Amino acid sequence: MTAATQLQPKPVTALSHDDARRLALRAQGLLGSPDRRGGVRGVLRHLGSVQLDTISVLARSHELVPYARLGAVGRSAVEAAYWDDTRSFEYWSHAACILPIEEWPLFAFRRRAYRARTTWHHDLPRAAYDAVLAQLTAEGPLTATELGGAKNGGPWWDWSEAKIAVERALMLGEVVCTERRGWKRVYDLAERAVPEPLRADDLGDTECVRRLVAQAGAAMGVATRADLADYHRLRGEQVDSVLADSGLLPVQVEGWSKPAWADPAALAAPPRGRHRTTLLSPFDSLIWDRPRTERIFGFTHRLEAYVPRPKRIHGYFAMPLLAGGQLVGRVDPAREGTTLVARQVSVADRKAVRPMARALYEAAGWVGCDTVRLMRCDDPALATALRAELTAIGG
Numbered sequence: 001m002t003a004a005t006q007l008q009p010k011p012v013t014a015l016s017h018d019d020a021r022r023l024a025l026r027a028q029g030l031l032g033s034p035d036r037r038g039g040v041r042g043v044l045r046h047l048g049s050v051q052l053d054t055i056s057v058l059a060r061s062h063e064l065v066p067y068a069r070l071g072a073v074g075r076s077a078v079e080a081a082y083w084d085d086t087r088s089f090e091y092w093s094h095a096a097c098i099l100p101i102e103e104w105p106l107f108a109f110r111r112r113a114y115r116a117r118t119t120w121h122h123d124l125p126r127a128a129y130d131a132v133l134a135q136l137t138a139e140g141p142l143t144a145t146e147l148g149g150a151k152n153g154g155p156w157w158d159w160s161e162a163k164i165a166v167e168r169a170l171m172l173g174e175v176v177c178t179e180r181r182g183w184k185r186v187y188d189l190a191e192r193a194v195p196e197p198l199r200a201d202d203l204g205d206t207e208c209v210r211r212l213v214a215q216a217g218a219a220m221g222v223a224t225r226a227d228l229a230d231y232h233r234l235r236g237e238q239v240d241s242v243l244a245d246s247g248l249l250p251v252q253v254e255g256w257s258k259p260a261w262a263d264p265a266a267l268a269a270p271p272r273g274r275h276r277t278t279l280l281s282p283f284d285s286l287i288w289d290r291p292r293t294e295r296i297f298g299f300t301h302r303l304e305a306y307v308p309r310p311k312r313i314h315g316y317f318a319m320p321l322l323a324g325g326q327l328v329g330r331v332d333p334a335r336e337g338t339t340l341v342a343r344q345v346s347v348a349d350r351k352a353v354r355p356m357a358r359a360l361y362e363a364a365g366w367v368g369c370d371t372v373r374l375m376r377c378d379d380p381a382l383a384t385a386l387r388a389e390l391t392a393i394g395g
Contacts, residue, residue, distance in 0.1 A: 013251045013267055015260075020222045020253045021296050022271040023262065025325055027221030028286045029069040032273030040066040040073060040081035041088075045100045048215045049093040049232065050082075051283040054183065055305055057317045058333055058340070058367050062098055064281035068322070072366040083179035086193050090177035090185065091170075093232045094288060104194050106215075108201035109208040111173035122164045132165040133174065133189070141178060141188040173201070209234060210242035217248040219285065222262040223292075230289045256295060277355045279319040279331065279363050287320060287327070299327035315344040323355035331360065339371045340364035345386065346378040353382055357389035 015023070025031035028047070035042045043066045044050055053061045063078050082088050088098050091107055099107075132147055139146075148162035159167070166187050169175035176193040177185045190199060203211075216231035217223055223231075229239045248261035280287055282303045287293045294300055301320055304312040315332025322328075329347035333340060340360060347356050360372045372390050377383030 013249065013262065015222065015251050015253045015262070017254045020256070020260075021325060023221035023266050024286070024296055025221075025275070026271035026273075027219055027263065027266055030276045030278075030286060030322060031271050031325065034070050034276075036070060039070065040078050041100075043069050044082065044088060044098060045102070046219065047285050048103065048219050049097045049099055049285065051094055051285070051288060052090065052096045052098060052180075053283050055317060058279075058319075058335065058363055061281040061283040064279075064319075065284055067363075067366060068276065068278045068280055068284060072362070075367075079179075086178055086195075089193070090180075094230070094285070095233075095283075101194065101198065103215075104198045105201070105203050106208050106211050108173075108203050109205040111171070111201065112205070114171040114173075120168070122159065124161065124164050124168065128161040129165045129168065132162055133169065136166075136175065136187060136189050141186050141193075143181060143184040143186055145184065147187070206242060209238045210245055213239055213242050214246045214248065217246065217261055218263045218265065220263075221266045222251060222253065222260055224256065224258040224260050226258070227289060227292050228261070230292075231285070275323070275325045277323045277359055278321075279333075279359050280322055281319065282317065286322075293327070297327045301327070301330065314346060318344070321347070321352065321356050321359055323352060323359070328352035329356050331356065333360075333363070335367065335369060336373075338369050339373050340367070340369040342372060342374045344376045344378070345374060345383075347382055347386070350382065350385060353385045354389050357386060357393055360390065361393050 022031060029035070029043060038045070047065070050062050050065050055061070058064065059067070059075060062082070063075055066073055066078055082098055086101060088101055089104060090096060091099055092110065093099055135147055136142060144163045144166055147166055149160045166175055170177060170187065173190055175187045176190045178188050178193050179186045212232045212234065213228050216228050220227060220231065225236060225239050229236050243261065247264065249264050249267060251260050251262045253260045282301065287301060290302060299320065301318070304314060304318065305316050314330055318330040318332045320327045320330045329345065329352050331342050332344040334343050335341065340363065342360055345356065347353055364370070364372050371394055374383065374387055374390060377386055
């Protein structure tokens with residue numbers, strides 16, 4: 001018997017597979033009326049973590065996440081909502097993520113773990129570390145380039161001493177990434193960037209983890225132990241240690257082989273409302289955990305950007321299509337001038353054709369394109385239907 005099983009008391013609620021799916025969609029802001037008053041900041045606070053990634057096809061992933069929930073929010077407004085007035089910071093959560101500034105105290109356990117390390121991948125003289133902190137103190141927020149250069153001139157991982165120093169200071173919590181400028185991190189001293197009431201690392205490790213598990217449970221609606229651990233990349237035993245005090249309620253989900261826990265607020269109000277029809281970033285928190293995506297949606301998906309071209313099945317940056325509360329297709333998009341090019345499309349059936357066409361044109365308009373061109377669809381018959389729908393919408 002596993003530790004997670006031992007922790008699991010008798011389930012208080014039995015959920016159907018569809019119940020769990022709807023709870024997950026609503027918790028992620030993709031079922032029901034979007035919180036337009038809260039806007040992008042509201043999406044970030046609700047999700048607790050928005051993953052960053054270097055790939056930009058239609059837009060970068062951190063832009064695609066609020067777009068999927070709110071619709072065509074201005075892209076400059078998305079960046080401003082994240083970074084203006086130090087409302088958020090970048091740190092290691094599920095991966096490199098934008099996090100609400102209110103979560104700064106919750107990552108004290110991770111900062112302490114880094115401070116306790118005795119070995120690092122890069123050697124670093126103490127004088128180089130102190131020099132970076134002194135420069136930030138004197139000059140204010142700076143990129144690694146402005147601190148003296150990010151690289152030594154070798155491979156991409158051949159960092160300069162300044163880059164090594166500022167990244168280590170970021171991990172330790174002495175420095176904060178307060179924005180991205182031209183995709184470069186902008187660093188500032190934590191004592192300047194983080195509001196004083198949030199800055200003291202006075203939460204113990206257990207309390208940090210407890211709050212992160214509760215936050216992940218609320219952001220997912222219903223989740224297994226592995227789901228909860230993956231959201232902020234905790235260890236399973238860390239989740240085990242706080243589950244009983246997390247406020248999450250044990251549930252039994254039809255078809256799930258593992259115990260699960262649900263957010264009590266999610267259980268208290270059955271999910272209702274309109275399903276969002278949209279394209280999702282592969283790094284969207286609804287689907288970033290592949291086993292969970294398969295369990296909830298019966299949809300197998302992986303990012304193929306780093307797969308050799310001949311071995312790709314669905315394309316470089318295939319974006320799943322969410323429609324009617326299901327994942328019903330995917331598209332590998334590109335942009336050529338003012339044309340959104342659907343390089344490769346697959347849809348589950350004829351019913352998914354119109355949602356795909358609508359989603360493509362909505363995304364096109366958002367990124368400043370006025371036409372959509374289909375290059376390839378896996379099913380020739382559905383390709384004909386999709387081209388007809390695109391023509392009907394585009395005129």
